[in-house]
Amino acid sequence: MxxxxxxxxxxxxxxxxxxxxxxxxxxxxVLLVHDHALAEDLVQTALARTYSRWSGIRDVGAARAYxxxxxxxxxxxxxxxxxxxxxxxxxxxxxxDTDHDPRGPTGDRIDLxxxxxxxxxRQRAVVVLRYYDDLSVEETADLLxxxxxxxxxxxxxxxxxxxxxxGDGVELPExxxxxxxxxxxxxxx
Amino acid sequence: xxxxLADLLHRTVDDLPIPHPDTPAIAAAGRARRTRRRxxxxxxxxxxxxxxxxxxxxxxxxxxxxxxxxxVATQDPADEAYAALGAxxxxxxxxxxxxxxxxxxxxxxxxxxxxxxxxQQFGSTGGKxxxxxxxxxxxxxxxxxxxxxxxxxxxxxxxxxxxEPLVKEGRIHVWDVASDKELATVRVDLPGELPEGSTSxxxxxxxxxxxxxxxxxRRTAQRxxxxxxxxxxxxxSPVAVHDGVATSMNDDGSSTGWTVVDAATGDxxxxxxxxxxxxTLSPDGDHVVVVRSDGDxxxxxxxxxxxxxxxxxxxxxxxxxxxVGGRVVGQVDGTSTLRRCDVDGRCEDAPIPWIxxxxxxxxxxxxxxxx
Numbered sequence: 001m002x003x004x005x006x007x008x009x010x011x012x013x014x015x016x017x018x019x020x021x022x023x024x025x026x027x028x029x030v031l032l033v034h035d036h037a038l039a040e041d042l043v044q045t046a047l048a049r050t051y052s053r054w055s056g057i058r059d060v061g062a063a064r065a066y067x068x069x070x071x072x073x074x075x076x077x078x079x080x081x082x083x084x085x086x087x088x089x090x091x092x093x094x095x096x097d098t099d100h101d102p103r104g105p106t107g108d109r110i111d112l113x114x115x116x117x118x119x120x121x122r123q124r125a126v127v128v129l130r131y132y133d134d135l136s137v138e139e140t141a142d143l144l145x146x147x148x149x150x151x152x153x154x155x156x157x158x159x160x161x162x163x164x165x166x167g168d169g170v171e172l173p174e175x176x177x178x179x180x181x182x183x184x185x186x187x188x189x
Numbered sequence: 190x191x192x193x194l195a196d197l198l199h200r201t202v203d204d205l206p207i208p209h210p211d212t213p214a215i216a217a218a219g220r221a222r223r224t225r226r227r228x229x230x231x232x233x234x235x236x237x238x239x240x241x242x243x244x245x246x247x248x249x250x251x252x253x254x255x256x257x258x259x260x261v262a263t264q265d266p267a268d269e270a271y272a273a274l275g276a277x278x279x280x281x282x283x284x285x286x287x288x289x290x291x292x293x294x295x296x297x298x299x300x301x302x303x304x305x306x307x308x309q310q311f312g313s314t315g316g317k318x319x320x321x322x323x324x325x326x327x328x329x330x331x332x333x334x335x336x337x338x339x340x341x342x343x344x345x346x347x348x349x350x351x352x353e354p355l356v357k358e359g360r361i362h363v364w365d366v367a368s369d370k371e372l373a374t375v376r377v378d379l380p381g382e383l384p385e386g387s388t389s390x391x392x393x394x395x396x397x398x399x400x401x402x403x404x405x406x407r408r409t410a411q412r413x414x415x416x417x418x419x420x421x422x423x424x425x426s427p428v429a430v431h432d433g434v435a436t437s438m439n440d441d442g443s444s445t446g447w448t449v450v451d452a453a454t455g456d457x458x459x460x461x462x463x464x465x466x467x468x469t470l471s472p473d474g475d476h477v478v479v480v481r482s483d484g485d486x487x488x489x490x491x492x493x494x495x496x497x498x499x500x501x502x503x504x505x506x507x508x509x510x511x512x513v514g515g516r517v518v519g520q521v522d523g524t525s526t527l528r529r530c531d532v533d534g535r536c537e538d539a540p541i542p543w544i545x546x547x548x549x550x551x552x553x554x555x556x557x558x559x560x
Binding site: 018030050054112131 | 192193194195197198199201202203205207208210211212214215216219220482486523546547549
């Protein structure tokens, strides 16, 4: 169980958090943004956000989860801004470059980061959180601030796209079917 | 044997060299963020609404033909509200000034014109993805071809434009959204590597009065007088062009620099610097919203394009746009609050209906909704 503090954690505890969480946050960030320098900026920003709330934190264990949430939400906002930096995305995922071998020119290693970069941001996020960070549907939904149904539908779409992009070279998990929709015709985003 | 996705993800990054964290710098950035958040909260709570004036005066000062003048001359309250309040959407709900309309499916892109918002809906039925939503809330489907992948609006005219990419050339189409008729089609050379017939869309047109701008693959711009067909090549890569002023982005491979340039000559008016996430140019070209990344997240400021003191906009980190009357409109980060600010940084807040977990974001004008 995470230790609970009756008062604000100290700066020394923040330093411990940074050193403990930094490597895993950095790896997650690399998968999310496909750029090492950007990933480093992203983790720094997420941890700075965490520190800005430090005086209100009573559970050091929860701070790590807060930092991960800050990482994902910051990455999402970066995606949105970057989408307007001349990178006008299209309505649909472009057809995969079928001439491009995801294993690269040597044919031995799959360039997964290049493949992930072709996914829409939210699909990329659910793939990374669920299959790299090993979060449950519920945990992923909580982190992204969406419903579990959205996570399931985004996961299903992401795996479908990965199947097209990766071919038979990777064993993909079976997506969890989304719950039946209970809406009465309203738009589902 | 096929490799499991989880294993592949781990193999991709688990052996990466990890840079050393600069804990004191992170803590300092966190302290700065905390201070700024307090200041921003106080500012937002204390400011008084700055209404009308700015927007009306800006638009009234323009002189670009009957459509634009009619917008001002009628003094239609709906038009005035559109100029002052801006236009945005949440899911299927589209707001234009104080009018609103529901569109299904939800629009993915909103282009502002002087007479209302041109919406684009992916997957719409009937083959008409574009509609004009006027400030009184009326919706008129437009006959703009469905293969126009993205249109750019002119906030000072009743027009939109788009590029039809061909091989080594393209056609710029200009469409009058009030009469729903094409005004001009102009052929332009598009030297460079892309798009060569692609519809995946790496370029967009900027429409500014009689001129349309389209970037080439050589980081230059074609400035096209769509009324005469005259084409001039300019030495900059345009992001936005309003009233003869352009913002330009130049990526030298290591970082991206932004400048304000004279759209007619390419002369640099102002260097905005680097580490900039995005910029949005006001409809009169006099101000620009700049969102800078400082290692501690992002800060948005309004700055005169001719140079002057930046004014910080609390709560914005980029998802904002300008109303046609010259106010910045956007969703306060992570909230269901819409904030409108004038160029002096005076802001007013309003609750946003319809925000929920399925539609957590406001779609501002000129952004394309992802996913």
